[in-house]
Amino acid sequence: METAAEIAASKWPALYIAIEHHRNTIDKPMTFVDAAWWIPIYQDNSNDIVLKSAVQTGKTEYLKCKSFAGCLEGWSVLYTLPGDHDAATFVSNRIKPLLERIPFYAKAVGHTDNVRIKKIWGGTIKYIGSNTIEGFKEFPAQMLVIDELDYCDQENIVFAVDRLGSAQQRTGVPPTTVRSSNPTLPNYGIDKLFNLSNKQKRLFKCLHCNTWQPLSWFDNIVIQEAERSYLLRDRDWSEGAGLDPKILCTKCGGEIDRFGYAEWVAEHPGVEMSGYEISKLFTAQTTITKLWSDPELGFNASLNNPTKYKRFITSDLGMAYSGAGERVDEQVLAACADANYHMPHEGANCIAGVDVGGVFHVHCEEIVDGKRVKRYIGHVNSWEEVGKVFEKYNVWLAVIDVRPETHAAKRFQAEWSGIVWLCEYPPNPTTKDMQVNQAEAYIKIDKHQSLDASLEDYLSKRVVLPVDWQSLDGGDFVAQMIAPVRTEVERSGGIRVAIWVEGDNPDHHRHADNYCKIASDLLDAYTPGVC
Numbered sequence: 001m002e003t004a005a006e007i008a009a010s011k012w013p014a015l016y017i018a019i020e021h022h023r024n025t026i027d028k029p030m031t032f033v034d035a036a037w038w039i040p041i042y043q044d045n046s047n048d049i050v051l052k053s054a055v056q057t058g059k060t061e062y063l064k065c066k067s068f069a070g071c072l073e074g075w076s077v078l079y080t081l082p083g084d085h086d087a088a089t090f091v092s093n094r095i096k097p098l099l100e101r102i103p104f105y106a107k108a109v110g111h112t113d114n115v116r117i118k119k120i121w122g123g124t125i126k127y128i129g130s131n132t133i134e135g136f137k138e139f140p141a142q143m144l145v146i147d148e149l150d151y152c153d154q155e156n157i158v159f160a161v162d163r164l165g166s167a168q169q170r171t172g173v174p175p176t177t178v179r180s181s182n183p184t185l186p187n188y189g190i191d192k193l194f195n196l197s198n199k200q201k202r203l204f205k206c207l208h209c210n211t212w213q214p215l216s217w218f219d220n221i222v223i224q225e226a227e228r229s230y231l232l233r234d235r236d237w238s239e240g241a242g243l244d245p246k247i248l249c250t251k252c253g254g255e256i257d258r259f260g261y262a263e264w265v266a267e268h269p270g271v272e273m274s275g276y277e278i279s280k281l282f283t284a285q286t287t288i289t290k291l292w293s294d295p296e297l298g299f300n301a302s303l304n305n306p307t308k309y310k311r312f313i314t315s316d317l318g319m320a321y322s323g324a325g326e327r328v329d330e331q332v333l334a335a336c337a338d339a340n341y342h343m344p345h346e347g348a349n350c351i352a353g354v355d356v357g358g359v360f361h362v363h364c365e366e367i368v369d370g371k372r373v374k375r376y377i378g379h380v381n382s383w384e385e386v387g388k389v390f391e392k393y394n395v396w397l398a399v400i401d402v403r404p405e406t407h408a409a410k411r412f413q414a415e416w417s418g419i420v421w422l423c424e425y426p427p428n429p430t431t432k433d434m435q436v437n438q439a440e441a442y443i444k445i446d447k448h449q450s451l452d453a454s455l456e457d458y459l460s461k462r463v464v465l466p467v468d469w470q471s472l473d474g475g476d477f478v479a480q481m482i483a484p485v486r487t488e489v490e491r492s493g494g495i496r497v498a499i500w501v502e503g504d505n506p507d508h509h510r511h512a513d514n515y516c517k518i519a520s521d522l523l524d525a526y527t528p529g530v531c
């Protein structure tokens with residue numbers, strides 16, 4: 001099938017574009033040899049398609065082919081990404097080179113003055129960010145493609161979908177919607193749409209007992225042994241043997257081949273909206289070994305840290321996860337207490353964290369055998385007294401809240417030059433990593449991610465508390481450590497996220513502890529006296 005006209009007249013235009021002409025981002029033809037599970041999705045001609053997907057499964061190539069197939073029909077297609085900047089980058093890095101490089105597209109592209117609009121065959125695609133509602137108002141679309149739905153402005157998206165509905169009255173053609181995303185929170189965004197759809201899951205047939213089942217990390221691969229502790233169901237697996245852990249049938253325990261016999265099966269067959277759940281458990285991009293034991297990103301490495309755990313569940317398994325309710329609780333603190341340890345009245349070689357407010361909450365710690373051993377936990381009333389605590393505990397590296405007293409904090413930093421670093425939690429952090437400005441001894445860090453990291457230290461027992469932890473600072477230590485909780489909140493544009501929220505209770509000790517954690521992380525990147 002060589003010509004556009006032939007493909008347009010075919011039953012599955014998106015599939016034929018993909019197979020006959022399209023090339024992926026590394027300029028390779030789309031063979032589907034490793035990904036036969038995509039073919040039924042490319043063949044799905046329903047008007048409302050929902051993809052709830054792990055990352056790097058090939059969904060962007062699908063959305064491109066689908067939107068080009070819309071152009072073959074002569075449609076106007078609105079291709080939406082979360083932000084205007086995302087849309088601009090997508091056009092210049094992914095679409096423009098593709099349309100120039102592939103002759104099939106190149107000879108079909110017409111001229112436009114707007115770089116965000118591509119005229120192909122008789123159709124038009126406009127690439128926009130969901131954050132500007134004007135983009136949805138101006139363009140009369142018959143097809144709406146949305147990528148990374150969960151990160152899009154939810155209110156504008158609802159408006160766009162409503163507006164598309166009116167297209168049918170004008171053109172007589174029922175509109176087509178293709179919505180796709182890596183899921184985030186349960187029953188929000190793509191997860192909510194998938195739950196409303198016919199819910200197609202990839203079911204695998206156990207060749208030992210003929211039971212059909214979806215592949216589930218928790219049912220077929222691991223078994224829970226204790227809180228935050230799992231074993232492989234495949235007891236015979238060993239890391240060095242070079243084989244993947246086996247996926248075992250939930251009914252008979254026989255082995256299931258994740259590239260073996262499988263079909264998409266709808267849980268709600270009567271529902272029109274066509275939804276697919278795509279996980280890495282049946283894609284060729286990764287191995288079960290990597291998912292289980294990768295030192296950075298694997299399941300085991302993620303269990304004590306909500307950020308890492310959420311990444312594993314959403315990005316690898318393609319499932320929604322909230323982490324709501326996660327907190328440092330009294331049990332977690334008790335597990336870190338040493339019954340024989342009392343904090344000293346003075347110390348040596350300490351790092352410190354200070355939370356600045358009406359009073360100053362100060363923690364001093366010494367790193368011993370990779371553990372953060374608490375040497376001082378308390379509060380003082382002035383910068384001068386903070387200095388006295390530093391002297392007493394021989395603090396050589398401290399991280400201090402830059403807010404709310406920015407000028408005073410900078411004065412204190414100048415007094416303790418080479419020792420004190422200032423730390424800011426930016427309201428909209430641009431990167432997940434800690435940004436370190438060594439020249440100014442200034443740190444910017446994502447507050448929620450860093451609170452996850454300090455929680456991980458407690459869950460992994462990398463903090464040592466004294467025997468009298470319950471009465472420290474008149475009981476305020478415990479009360480303030482347990483105050484922040486991970487909670488789902490709604491941000492502007494209706495975008496929902498799970499973040500740490502302190503509620504109505506003070507949380508100064510939790511932050512003083514967090515600044516200590518940040519100081520301990522700085523140790524890797526910093527040598528005293530060099531700043």
Ligand SMILES: [Zn+2]
Binds near residue numbers: 249250253
């Ligand atoms: Zn079986």
